[in-house]
Amino acid sequence: DQQVKQNSPSLSVQEGxxxxxxxDYTNSMFDYFLWYKKYPAEGPTFLISISSIKDKNEDGxxxxxxxxxxxxLSLHIVPSQPGDSAxxxxxxxxxxGYALNFGKGTSLLVxx
Amino acid sequence: xxxxxQTPRNRITKTGKRIMLECSQTKGHDRMYxxxxxxxxxxxxxxxxxxxxxxxxxxxxDGYSVSRQAQAKFSLSLExxxxxxxxxxxxxxxxxxxxxxxxxxEGSRLTVL
Numbered sequence: 414d415q416q417v418k419q420n421s422p423s424l425s426v427q428e429g430x431x432x433x434x435x436x437d438y439t440n441s442m443f444d445y446f447l448w449y450k451k452y453p454a455e456g457p458t459f460l461i462s463i464s465s466i467k468d469k470n471e472d473g474x475x476x477x478x479x480x481x482x483x484x485x486l487s488l489h490i491v492p493s494q495p496g497d498s499a500x501x502x503x504x505x506x507x508x509x510g511y512a513l514n515f516g517k518g519t520s521l522l523v524x525x
Numbered sequence: 526x527x528x529x530x531q532t533p534r535n536r537i538t539k540t541g542k543r544i545m546l547e548c549s550q551t552k553g554h555d556r557m558y559x560x561x562x563x564x565x566x567x568x569x570x571x572x573x574x575x576x577x578x579x580x581x582x583x584x585x586x587d588g589y590s591v592s593r594q595a596q597a598k599f600s601l602s603l604e605x606x607x608x609x610x611x612x613x614x615x616x617x618x619x620x621x622x623x624x625x626x627x628x629x630x631e632g633s634r635l636t637v638l
Contacts, residue, residue, distance in 0.1 A: 422565070447626070456529070456615055456629030457568070502567060512558055512583065513627060517567035 416440045417505050419516035426523050432490040434519050436503030439484065443505040447513065448477060448488050451500045460501070461488070493523045528552045529630035531616050537636045544603040546633045548616030557599040558617040558627065559583075559591060568615065574599055606637040 418437045426432045436446075444465035449457040463470040463477045463486065470477050476489045490497055503516040529550045538544050548557065559571040570583030572591040580591060588610060590602045603610055613634050617627040 419567075449627075454631070456617075456631050457627075458629070459626040462626070504568075512570050512573045514570075515560075515568035517565060 414439075415517070416443075417503055417514045417516040419501075419503050419519050421519050422517070423520040423522070426493045426521065428495055428523055428525050429492045432488075432493045432497065432521055432523065434488040434490075434501050434503075434521065436486045436488075436516055437484055438486075438505050438514075440505070440507070440514070441484070442507040443514075445506050446477070446479060446486050447504045447506075448475075449502040449504060449515075451502065451518070457502055490521075493521075495523050495525055497521060498523045529616055529618055529628055531614075531630040531633045533633060534631065535634045537638065538606055539638050540605075540607055542606050542637075544606050544635065544637075546601045546614055546616075546635070548599045548601070548630060550597050550599075550616075550618045550628075552618050552620070552628060553596075554618035554620045554628070555596065556619040556621070557593065558619070559589075559599070559601045560615045560617060560629075561585065562613040562615060562632075571601065571614075603635075603637075606635075608637045611635060611637045 447462040448460040450460045451457040461475050479486045500518045500520045502518045504513040506513050532547045555576050558573040560568045569585045574593045592600050613632050616630040619627050
């Protein structure tokens with residue numbers, strides 16, 4: 414049963430515009446959330462995270478927003494660049510020490 | 526050199542064969558993981574190990590086994606490979622509680638004919 418859901422398999426955005434990737438979760442025990450980025454033929458790499466005590470975390474062009482009541486988080490990329498084209502995975506964990514649960518990923522294409 | 530190294534990077538095998546995927550890390554992390562990626566299914570946890578004496582099943586452990594030979598080494602075995610185990614396999618490490626970052630290897634692509 415998928416506890417972390419990314420319902421959009423793909424997203425296409427023009428260079429310079431905002432990319433918004435969404436993620437929903439079902440397990441109320443999750444309280445730490447991460448986004449990973451994956452290029453073809455490479456392993457996923459960590460992008461940004463947020464704990465449940467915050468509702469926003471920003472790192473340069475990347476911002477993650479968390480809405481605990483809705484069990485929803487989103488990743489905003491502003492401005493989008495062609496090099497951002499990759500698969501983005503949302504992941505979540507609980508402080509129980511279990512491993513990360515990943516969503517299915519969203520493939521982002523940023524066009525010039 | 527990569528901090529998390531997986532071998533082989535690509536492997537084609539036949540149904541019924543025993544396959545081992547190896548992972549070694551130079552990050553000094555206690556925690557190691559094996560994930561599987563299938564198209565459209567994201568990353569699914571196979572096994573994880575929080576230290577050399579601690580091995581735990583993940584969500585899709587059937588048909589797989591693991592061995593934690595040392596802090597730096599964590600291998601995944603398919604005792605009798607079947608075609609639906611064709612996938613991209615990732616090893617990952619983390620320094621502590623899983624609230625933090627996982628560091629992934631580059632992946633091992635396995636094809637079972």
